[in-house]
Amino acid sequence: MRYVEAAGVRLSRIGIGTWQFGSVEWGYGADYSEQTATQIIERGLELGVNLIDTAELYGFGKSERILAPVLKEHRDEAFIATKVTPIVPFSPWVRSRGRASAKRLGVDHIDLYQVHAPNPTLPIGHIMGGMVDLVADGAVTHLGVSNYNLAQWKLSEQAAGIPVISNQVRLNLVDRGALKALAPYARAYDRIIIAYSPLAQGLLSGGYSAARLPKDRMRRANPLFLPENLEAARPLLATLERVAQRYGATSAQIALAWVISHDNVVAIPGASSVAQLEHNVAAADLALSPEDLAELGSAAVAFQPNTGVGTFPRRALAALR
Ligand SMILES: NC(=O)c1ccc[n+]([C@@H]2O[C@H](COP(=O)([O-])OP(=O)(O)OC[C@H]3O[C@@H](n4cnc5c(N)ncnc54)[C@H](OP(=O)(O)O)[C@@H]3O)[C@@H](O)[C@H]2O)c1
DSSP states (O other), X not given: OOEEEETXXXXXXBOEEOTTTTOGGGOOHHHIIIIIHHHHHHHHHHTTOOXXXXXXXXXXXXXXXXXXXXXXXXGGGOEEEEEEOOSSOOHHHXXXXXXXXXXXXXXXXXXXXXXXXXXXXXXGGGGHHHHHHHHHHTSEEEEEEESOOHHHHHHHHHHHXXXXXXXXXXXXXXXXXXXXXXXXXXXHTTOEEEEESTTGGGGGGTOOBTTBOOXXXXXXXXXXXXXXXXXXXXXXXXXXXXHHHHHTOOHHHHHHHHHTXXXXXXXXXXXXXXHHXXXXXXXXXXXXXXXXXXXXXXXXXXXXXXXSTTHHHHHHHHHHO
16 A cells, blocks of 8 residues: 655545445445445455545434444554534534544544535635534544635635645546646645545446446446447547556546655545455556656546536537538
8 A cells, every 4th residue: 555645644545435335326235234334344444445435414423333343453553534514514513523423423523524515605714613613622633624725725724724725626538637736746845635536436446337337326327328429438438448557557546546656646546346345455556657658648648527617608609510
């Protein structure tokens, strides 16, 4: 395992995302939540993963609860990151949400407490009062945000008066927006980008196509998995496969290696099995050549999925042509 050392912490380049734990929308069933989820974490820790990401929202607390027994046995090996849903982000409320998360996780402190997303109705700095109180209490060690743009990240840090060490954002070969301003900022200012959906929710594994659509509710609602987008993704998926062959790796491993090839970036793939987790961990040790990174970059730029935004004007223009 390779690690990123920044902002006073040391995080495994590949962590584990646990939205899947206890969440009906992924459709993995009871055995997954009752057994596989725990095995995934235990095996991950054994292989040197320390970053485990959850949220109070995942399975409405179930994901955090599933982690508790493993953390009881392996607390020192894990860097536990969870998130508050900023619905009513007043200080007493934030403090009580943080303590409730720690209780569900069975820990006396949360290593990284993140604001899940900006609340569009309140000033960015508002929630930081409660977050800072939790640090002062020792219930939380580090603060982070998620889905913040650069201006929002800076404002949250100004309001907190202490470092907001990480920003958890979507970053994968399809969605590269975080590389514009966020990743350079993290590199320059000793901060960390935690890349979520690093496999574009499994699209980049190459396991799905217009003829093999995912069956779960989660991805049936994701426009990336529309047949037309899966069709359009074929050249990118073919490039991933070609590069993967050069390394004796899988497409998913190459997609992860691309994400963590960027400085100060760690990835938190979810996994539906222990075997997937093992493959994902092994991707931490893949160093892609500059030529392969460039080839992946060009294929990524050429893939323009139709995500619904601006669909109508584009379709209307196409019809007029
Ligand atoms: N902060 C936020 O707003 C936010 C948003 C989304 C996610 N997250 C976090 O980020 C984590 C990861 O994101 P994500 O779950 O959305 O997407 P992801 O990690 O890109 O995709 C996970 C899915 O990809 C498939 N997969 C994983 N490893 C694989 C492998 N080696 N080979 C083939 N397929 C593989 C599995 O699905 P199948 O086997 O079923 O195909 C798995 O459930 C979440 O668990 C959560 O902790 C945070």
